[in-house]
Amino acid sequence: MVVAWSAPYNGGAEITSYKITIRHGDLITYSQELTHCNGTSAEKVEAKFCTIPFATLRGLPFDLPWGSSIWAKVQAFNLMGGSIVSTAGNGAMITRVPDPPINLENNVAVSNAVRLSFLWDNGLESGGQPILDYRVWYDHGVDDWTILDYAITQTQYTTDVPLVAGTVYVFKV
Numbered sequence: 001m002v003v004a005w006s007a008p009y010n011g012g013a014e015i016t017s018y019k020i021t022i023r024h025g026d027l028i029t030y031s032q033e034l035t036h037c038n039g040t041s042a043e044k045v046e047a048k049f050c051t052i053p054f055a056t057l058r059g060l061p062f063d064l065p066w067g068s069s070i071w072a073k074v075q076a077f078n079l080m081g082g083s084i085v086s087t088a089g090n091g092a093m094i095t096r097v098p099d100p101p102i103n104l105e106n107n108v109a110v111s112n113a114v115r116l117s118f119l120w121d122n123g124l125e126s127g128g129q130p131i132l133d134y135r136v137w138y139d140h141g142v143d144d145w146t147i148l149d150y151a152i153t154q155t156q157y158t159t160d161v162p163l164v165a166g167t168v169y170v171f172k173v
Contacts (some may be wrong), residue, residue: 001051001052001053001054001057001070001092001094002049002050002051002092003020003022003037003049003050003051003052003072003074004048004049005018005020005048005049005074005086005089006048007048007076008076008083010076010078011078011080013078013079013080014078014079015045015076015077015078016045016077016078016079017039017040017045017076017077018039018040018044018045018048018074018075018076018077019032019039019074019075019077019082020032020033020037020039020050020072020073020074021072021073021074021085022037022052022057022062022070022071022072023062023070023071023072023088024061024062024063024064025062025063025064025065025068026063029061030071030073031061031062033052033056033057033062035056036050036051036052036053036056037050037051037052038050039074054094054096057070057094058094064094065094065128066094066095066096066125066126066127066128067093067094067095067127067128067129068093068094068128069090069092069093070090070091070092070093070094071088071089071090072088072089072090073085073086073087073088073089074086074089093128093129094128095127095128095129096125096127096128097127098122098123098125098126098127098131099122099123099124099125099126099127100123100173101120101121101122101123101134101155101173102120102121102122102123102124103119103120103121104118104119104120104171104172104173105118105119105120106118107119107156107158110158113163113165114162114163115158115159115163116158116159116163116169116171117156117157117158117159118156118157118171119155119156120134120155120156120173121155122155132153133150133151133152133153134150134152134153134155134157134173135147135149135150135151135152135173136148136149136150136152136157136171136172136173137171137172137173138159138169138170138171138172139169139170139171140167140168140169140170141167141168141169141170145172148160148171157173
């Protein structure tokens, strides 16, 4: 996650550091993350941004769950002291790709000699956002995957590919 800010008016004295705080999962407390976002470093003062890994924000003290909005505040410092703390800004969420689907099984109510239908369940974690769609692939047993369909919004699929008796088909979602 990238936290970026603009330098405020400095009152005639060069800005020497920033204090960047990130809101915790309790939605109240803010803390500094000094490993990746130490606003006292000359590099961060010049760049006016820092990058914090999601793993850091998911851990203590922040403890942000998947799907959380990330809120940050910035305060500038020069030889005269500190500015007022900025209004909390938000422009990112902690998300990742979802876990793969599980429990892929034949839908015996629909499958027959020329059509195969199957069902699956979502994986344990959605990555913090609703799953938008699925892609279905198949292979004739030679490790040459072909996409059957994409943008499937339900947890079931029925093939439109003509099946050949005695051929091994492998499917993945």
